[in-house]
Amino acid sequence: MQRHVKIIGASVFCPAGIGIFGLGPPEPGGVPGFDPIACGVPRKHLKTMTRAVQLGVAGVNAALASASGWEAIGPERRGLFVGASPQAGDAEDLAAALKACGGDPGKFAREGVPLIPPLWLVKGLSNNVLGYASAQHDLRGDNGNWCDGPLGGAIALAQAVHAIAEGRVDLAIAGGADSLVGAEAVVDGPCAEGAAFVVLAAGERGDSVVTAGIPTDDGLEEGFGQLGSAAVPVAWVRAWLKDRKVDVGGVRANWYS
Amino acid sequence: MTERRRVVVTAIGMVTPLGVGVEATWRATLRADNGVRPVQRFDASDYPVRFAAEVAVPGSGAPLKQTLALMALDEALAGGAPAAGSRLGVCLGSEAARPPLEWLFRSEAPKVSEIAALAPDAPTRLVAARLGATGPRSTVSTACTSSSQAIGEAVLRIRRGEVDTMIAGGVDVLSEPLMVVGFSKLGALSTRNDAPELASRPFDAHRDGFVLGEGAGMLVLEEREHALRRGAPILAEVTGYGCSCNAWRITDSPPDGRGAAAAMLDALHDAGLTPADIGYINAHGTSTPQNDYSESQAIHRVFASPVPVSSTKGQMGHLVAACGAVEAILCVLALRDQQLPPTRNLVDPDPACGDLDHVRIARATHGALKHTLTNAFGFGGSNGSLVFSSAEGSGQPR
DSSP: OOOEEEEEEEEEEETTEEGGGGGSOOOSBOOTTOOTTTTTOOGGGGGGOOHHHHHHHHHHHHHHHHOOSGGGSOGGGEEEEEEOOOOGGGGGGGHHHHHHTTTOGGGIIIIIGGGSOTTHHHHTOTTHHHHHHHHHHTOOSSEEEEOBTBHHHHHHHHHHHHHHHTTSOSEEEEEEEEEOTTOHHHHTSOBBEEEEEEEEEEEOTTSOOEEOSSOOOTTOOGGGOBOGGGHHHHHHHHHHHHHSSOOOTTOEETTTO | OOOOOOEEEEEEEEEETTEESHHHHHHHHHHTOOOOEEOOSSOOTTSSOOEEOOOSSSOOHHHHHHHHHHHHHHHHTTTOOOOOBTTEEEEEEOOOOOOOHHHHTOSSOOOHHHHHHHSTTHHHHHHHHHHTBOSOEEEEOOGGGHHHHHHHHHHHHHHHTSOSEEEEEEEEEOOSHHHHHHHHHTTOBOOOTTOGGGTOOTTBTTOOOBOBOEEEEEEEEEEHHHHHHTTOOBOEEEEEEEEEEOOSOSSOOOTTOHHHHHHHHHHHHHHTOOGGGOOEEEOOOOSOHHHHHHHHHHHHHHOSSOOEEEOTHHHHOBOGGGHHHHHHHHHHHHHHHTEEOOOTTOOSBOGGGOSOEEOOSOEEOTTOOOEEEEEEEOTTSEEEEEEEEESTTSSOBO
């Protein structure tokens, strides 16, 4: 027996802005005015978070802050589903080690390695949004982290809807985060950064519900350029905030109604 | 009420530090052979850890990762490939391949094709393209839990009716300079450089960390009636999948094992079984002081009576994103051959881990083994447990 699924909260961080300010025309670039501390990202973890992870944790925080009543759901029944990318930001922490080698890879072990920060590897984990946000909000239930480029966020959203519909969790936070600003030369085009999450719960017949049979990127907003794992969640949430109804390309509304 | 679609394993393939192929790995695992040796792939003489469990396949980094994925796939498909199209999907556990050290010293930026090859989903795309699979395609990246969750996701997709067949598994390559450095800095690796063959010793009182391993495992999962109609051999049934999150710390798990216990209970509930039904647990058993203690507490929480437990990481080290798939295959083989694989190097069981029924030499079960459970727990807090059940009752046992 499938349960109905409803959206009880949402967040969006994109180059157009944050929250309802993020509904403007899509454009490439960074998220203006993003302050992770102000968005509830724990200061003590900042040094082991890349920009994308900071955006992701802030996105989860904002989505949950916009929802009500979720705290009554037991931790084991709260799930988190994330689309993410490998965190290349950890390469910055290798700079001192590489410099010490004077361009000679043969010196790396002796002269470079001692200069690498102890938590360098942790900063590079692709599932850090899941790890940090689950700990911050005691989300102990079903979960997942998908690294499938622009499809990652779409898969996360779809799997979260299924998790609620099938009764595996009663609350699911789902979305994606990415930061490709600075990667323009590699991807050969304009890039952006952002995060968007929805808070899903079991609903009643007729509630606004979402899922995708097979995740699709048909609904991407090209104006952002490359938005990576955040692309589909940002499109979904912007559409939902505008219309309170999701109908983005191949993503069908009221699938379970 | 509609009956739940059942999911069976109809083919398997793997490459591990113990051998190329399912039977080579399985025989070596039962003999408790050693797959841990001094690093051959690069000059590790000045690194803090100078040994690993490497596969005997040429190559390194992303190209080796793709090679291993295809080798395991080819073995699994030796009896015939599934029909291409939208009823076939691919779900793999995979993490990003690390760039070769030499890249970091280059002045020019990496090419788009080089970046794409490093991406976690590169093996998934490759496998889907090889098979003409146009159904769901996804890549789970939850560190050591990746391929366990990938199998779980594949099972759920088949049960829902999205597809009839899924290629599920995982691949990872860890014997790389940056991986040795990264995990060494965290203090997660064994530093037993003078005796690598003794380094991976899950649940032993003298364990001091895990050993970097690598490999690939692939399973062909099918809806049971679909498999029966085409006369496919049924190796086992995937009856349960459980998933939880520690919600604790990035690299630690709660000492009381609550998250791991939740995943095991979830998998048992999904399978409609009780703890007493499980005849063997393939533990995550990394050989780190913290994991093995935490997992043992979780096992005690779930299982009132001792159940045979082993960790095959003693033989082959820690395959990280591939471990869930390879250890799932070992559970399938345990059911097939009624043999429990042992934990290598478990000489002095850690009393802090309590009274577990450790399998220290291969143990025959003479037809009594009906259900096995395998665990995978990862950095970031994701936990995955899978229950496999005997092919008996599922149709055409091989």
